[in-house]
Amino acid sequence: MLKIFDNKYRVNYNDADFTGNLSVPKLGNYILDTAGLHAMELGISMQALKTKNMTWVISGLHFDFYSMPEINGFINIKTKISEYSKVTCKRDFFITGDDGEKIADVSSEWLIINTLTRRPVFLYEAFPEVGDLVFEKESQVEKYKHLRFNFLENARRLKYRVMYSDIDINAHLYSMRYLEMSLNMLGEEFFKSGRILSADLNFLSEVLCNQEVELVMQSPSLEIRQIEMRREEKPVFRVEFRVLSA
Numbered sequence: 001m002l003k004i005f006d007n008k009y010r011v012n013y014n015d016a017d018f019t020g021n022l023s024v025p026k027l028g029n030y031i032l033d034t035a036g037l038h039a040m041e042l043g044i045s046m047q048a049l050k051t052k053n054m055t056w057v058i059s060g061l062h063f064d065f066y067s068m069p070e071i072n073g074f075i076n077i078k079t080k081i082s083e084y085s086k087v088t089c090k091r092d093f094f095i096t097g098d099d100g101e102k103i104a105d106v107s108s109e110w111l112i113i114n115t116l117t118r119r120p121v122f123l124y125e126a127f128p129e130v131g132d133l134v135f136e137k138e139s140q141v142e143k144y145k146h147l148r149f150n151f152l153e154n155a156r157r158l159k160y161r162v163m164y165s166d167i168d169i170n171a172h173l174y175s176m177r178y179l180e181m182s183l184n185m186l187g188e189e190f191f192k193s194g195r196i197l198s199a200d201l202n203f204l205s206e207v208l209c210n211q212e213v214e215l216v217m218q219s220p221s222l223e224i225r226q227i228e229m230r231r232e233e234k235p236v237f238r239v240e241f242r243v244l245s246a
Contacts, residue, residue: 003133004080005038011073019191021068022075024183024199028061028176031093031106034077042081044127046169053115054126058175059088060109060144061201066102074098081133082140087111087120089130092141107141115170118206145200147238149226155218158185162211173207178237182227185217186241194245205236 007030015026039045039056049055069075076096083090093106111120123130160181168174179201207213207229213236217227222245229237 002038002041004078005034005041007034007037007077007079009075009077011069011071011075013071016071017191018188020070022070022073024063024065024196025176025180027068027075027095027104028179030075030077031079031095031108032175034079034093035091035108038079042133044130044133049112049126050115052126054112054121055115055170056110057113057170057206058108058203059111060146060203061175061199062107062142062144063196063199063201064105064141065196065198066104067097069097069103075103082107084123084130084134086122086124089123090140090143094141105141107143109144144202145240147200147202147226147240149218149228149238151216151218151226151228155216156185157217158215160213160215162207162209162213164209167209171208175203178203178229179239181215181229182217182237182239182241185215185227186225186243190243190245194243196241196243198242200240202238203236204238205231205234207231207236 009030011022015022017023036045046055078094080092081089082092089110091108091110095103095106097103112123112126113120162173166173166177211231214230215227216230217225219225223242225241225243227239228235
């Protein structure tokens, strides 16, 4: 049983954005894939939960970005479970290039929900041995911030209807689609000259296929972009980007 898990990826053409570098959502795909592979190694995978009418869902993410590899570059992802409570499990990721250069550090917080009631369950009910899987609390990545926004009337708004291609194995909006839709709010012009330094993501509620959501964005300062996704005027997701603009 490997309490620290390593995985390696090559940046393909369809993993990059127009800058020629790995896109943020594709990096998110890599870390989720690595988390799933490690969970299988530990015996706490989604497949293991399925027989109990349970599944893993993300409640929050924090990214610190240092550099992004180019097409055909390789990245190494190291992950571990660093902390847990009655209902949440914190997993950290340390991402580097082949030359050892830091690409990103990521922390994630997960819940187990009952797939019939869609309500959280205690971790020990699903996996009584969860405490044995935690590997050292030192060298942790900063946990995501709990976000609260007050939007002005002139905040930018965009409506979107969730479709088949947006949903994942849990039959709800895929976590990286929340992120992709938020990055679309920043727009192409931003990425021509600016970049994201860090991001905090709060997943507040499930969004299902055919539901309509509205994204609202504001920039309280030159360094901050705040985006909230709402369904029927109720927040379902929040993200705050710390950015560097030209």
